Amino acid sequence: MPLSGLRTVAKAQNGVGAFILQCKRMDFHYCDFGGSSRGMKDFIQTALPRFASKYPQIEFTVSPRPGQHPAIVGHFINGKQREVSVRKLDNRQILEKVKELRDASGEKLVRSNKPVTSTNESVRGIWSPFHGSRVKI
Amino acid sequence: MKRLRIARCGTQLLAPSAPRRPSCPCTAAFQRNSTPHNHRRSLTVQATAQLPDGETRHDIAASEELSEEPLKRAHSQARRHPPEALPSPHPRSAKQSAKLAALRSRLSLPSRFPLETLARTLVHPSADPDPAFNNASLSSLGSSLLSYYTTEHLFCNYPRLPIDIVFAAQYAYIGPKALATIASEWGIEAAAHPGGEVDPGLLQFLRLRSGEQLPPALRRRTPYKWNLTKTHRILVSDEFGSTSAEPNPEDLAKKPVPLEEAAQSFVRALVGSLHLHLGSPLVKRFFRDHFLSRQLDLASLFDFRHPTRDLSRLCAREGFEAPVARLISESGRLSRHPVFVVGVYSGKDKLGEGAGSSLDEARVRAAAAALKAWYLYKPLDVTVPSSTEGGVGAEAWKPNMIDCGEVIV
Numbered sequence: 001m002p003l004s005g006l007r008t009v010a011k012a013q014n015g016v017g018a019f020i021l022q023c024k025r026m027d028f029h030y031c032d033f034g035g036s037s038r039g040m041k042d043f044i045q046t047a048l049p050r051f052a053s054k055y056p057q058i059e060f061t062v063s064p065r066p067g068q069h070p071a072i073v074g075h076f077i078n079g080k081q082r083e084v085s086v087r088k089l090d091n092r093q094i095l096e097k098v099k100e101l102r103d104a105s106g107e108k109l110v111r112s113n114k115p116v117t118s119t120n121e122s123v124r125g126i127w128s129p130f131h132g133s134r135v136k137i
Numbered sequence: 138m139k140r141l142r143i144a145r146c147g148t149q150l151l152a153p154s155a156p157r158r159p160s161c162p163c164t165a166a167f168q169r170n171s172t173p174h175n176h177r178r179s180l181t182v183q184a185t186a187q188l189p190d191g192e193t194r195h196d197i198a199a200s201e202e203l204s205e206e207p208l209k210r211a212h213s214q215a216r217r218h219p220p221e222a223l224p225s226p227h228p229r230s231a232k233q234s235a236k237l238a239a240l241r242s243r244l245s246l247p248s249r250f251p252l253e254t255l256a257r258t259l260v261h262p263s264a265d266p267d268p269a270f271n272n273a274s275l276s277s278l279g280s281s282l283l284s285y286y287t288t289e290h291l292f293c294n295y296p297r298l299p300i301d302i303v304f305a306a307q308y309a310y311i312g313p314k315a316l317a318t319i320a321s322e323w324g325i326e327a328a329a330h331p332g333g334e335v336d337p338g339l340l341q342f343l344r345l346r347s348g349e350q351l352p353p354a355l356r357r358r359t360p361y362k363w364n365l366t367k368t369h370r371i372l373v374s375d376e377f378g379s380t381s382a383e384p385n386p387e388d389l390a391k392k393p394v395p396l397e398e399a400a401q402s403f404v405r406a407l408v409g410s411l412h413l414h415l416g417s418p419l420v421k422r423f424f425r426d427h428f429l430s431r432q433l434d435l436a437s438l439f440d441f442r443h444p445t446r447d448l449s450r451l452c453a454r455e456g457f458e459a460p461v462a463r464l465i466s467e468s469g470r471l472s473r474h475p476v477f478v479v480g481v482y483s484g485k486d487k488l489g490e491g492a493g494s495s496l497d498e499a500r501v502r503a504a505a506a507a508l509k510a511w512y513l514y515k516p517l518d519v520t521v522p523s524s525t526e527g528g529v530g531a532e533a534w535k536p537n538m539i540d541c542g543e544v545i546v
Binding site: 002003004011014058059060061077 | 235236238239242243244245299301302303304305306308309310312314315318319321322323324425426427429430431432433437438439440441442443446447543544546
């Protein structure tokens with residue numbers, strides 16, 4: 001057996017071929033009686049149908065949660081979910097929160113202190129002592 | 138490589154759909170003029186015991202076609218047969234599923250791809266053993282298509298790739314693990330337990346409980362032969378060069394299976410159903426976008442045993458001068474971290490270069506680099522066979538390069 005193949009799995013590159021939006025579901029919870037849900041109810045009646053028809057790849061569910069503050073729960077492809085409270089927010093502010101959830105990847109928010117993160121190997125290669133300008137001692 | 142069975146599978150599946158579920162109110166009304174497929178109905182073996190009065194699916198379907206008001210009768214039947222009695226969701230419920238519609242637009246599939254078919258691709262034989270409702274046939278078609286497109290991509294673009302690396306690359310692109318990963322990256326969720334009342338947008342399969350053993354069809358796989366040669370693996374075995382045959386989907390009926398098995402059958406069935414409903418140009422685009430766009434470094438798949446020996450055999454075969462390793466530069470020979478850079482030369486041509494912490498390591502790395510450079514040769518102008526299919530927009534066939542193969546040591 002002069003040569004054998006190693007078994008791996010090809011890595012996904014979302015957006016290189018197809019792009020898949022990472023938010024797959026959004027749940028909207030509101031209360032019929034509470035004043036903090038006034039903006040949410042307005043949003044569900046006016047802005048949500050237009051937003052939902054614009055993003056058919058997201059599943060939208062609306063359900064009452066009596067006696068609770070209004071909230072939006074985003075479910076992501078990686079299995080995580082993120083809940084945003086929209087208590088006492090108005091129509092426009094809620095739309096911004098919804099757009100944030102739509103654009104999120106579902107990963108935890110992590111500060112990245114490297115200029116480039118890539119799976120490709122660096123173009124310049126690993127530093128080598130035999131190339132570049134020689135240091136004269 | 139597995140032989141292609143597209144024509145046979147395709148014609149079987151492309152037949153006009155028969156009125157399938159007996160209790161569906163709409164199909165009986167709309168499809169009264171279509172000829173019933175008696176041979177297909179004779180395949181229904183399951184769930185007849187759940188129907189009352191000894192009435193079988195055959196009787197109901199026959200009486201539906203004859204009756205004057207099929208809709209009313211079907212409604213009464215739907216009341217008599219609740220969805221919980223069915224092994225998998227009714228095709229009628231696919232239209233109401235938000236998950237299915239979301240999945241279709243998430244994969245950018247056109248709206249002429251029916252949701253009912255998408256729902257069927259999500260039903261594994263372990264949930265519904267009826268071949269008219271599960272994804273077994275679509276899955277075998279999709280498996281052939283996937284292996285066809287991947288093989289032609291690899292063979293045409295990398296004509297010198299050794300067969301073991303081709304097997305490994307196939308496994309990396311469309312192997313069971315890769316397909317299960319792809320399914321999870323598409324946002325597929327699995328149902329806790331299959332049934333007629335479950336949302337059809339969930340993957341339907343019988344789950345393996347913790348501590349439970351795999352079904353015998355998956356557990357004990359008899360090899361094709363005990364002394365399996367490479368020729369046999371190329372000719373008889375599947376696209377991954379496996380030593381044993383894949384399990385028959387009929388053997389998995391009503392048997393608990395792992396999630397990976399169900400997820401890979403879904404991805405294959407989806408490709409098969411796309412081929413039937415939308416045609417091959419769209420499947421090729423789908424394959425390029427979702428499968429070939431994944432990142433795979435072919436150079437990292439090589440595992441050489443004796444690269445220096447292989448290289449000298451290769452040079453002898455190709456009529457090059459025998460390879461000679463020469464030290465290009467070094468640093469810190471007597472230190473704790475020596476670095477040697479060695480090049481492999483054939484006459485005045487440098488075939489490869491490698492760095493290592495000993496002279497021998499550097500020489501072996503250089504030989505491996507030279508072999509990889511030879512095997513990973515990629516011609517500039519490539520025509521894959523499938524791109525010449527179809528009348529409009531088909532490319533003219535230009536013969537590809539064919540190499541005499543890897544070195545035999």
